[in-house]
Amino acid sequence: MTKAELVNQIAAQTGYDKVTVLNVVEAFMENVKGSIVAKENVYLRGFGTFQTKVRKEKVARNISKNTTIVVPEHVIPAFKPSKEFVKSVK
Secondary structure, eight states: OOHHHHHHHHHHHHHHHHHHHHHHHHHHHHHHHHHTTTOOOOOEETEEEEEEEEOOEEEETTTTTEEHHHHHHHHEEEEEOOOHHHHHOO
């Protein structure tokens, strides 16, 4: 599902116009991204948690050049679904 399809579906379900729904979806995504950049978790009960995870430094291989490289420690965004969400998918 694309963002446009999501906006269309929400607009149809709620009766709000697409411009308003698009603004709300955009604001939601910007707030989640801002919180993750600030290293704050976003908890949505019944849905899941947007959080950051630290990947430790590791040694990787470049197979085409047959060399090893060191990948430094870095932070990545992650999503952890809630137990209810996982149950509904199963």
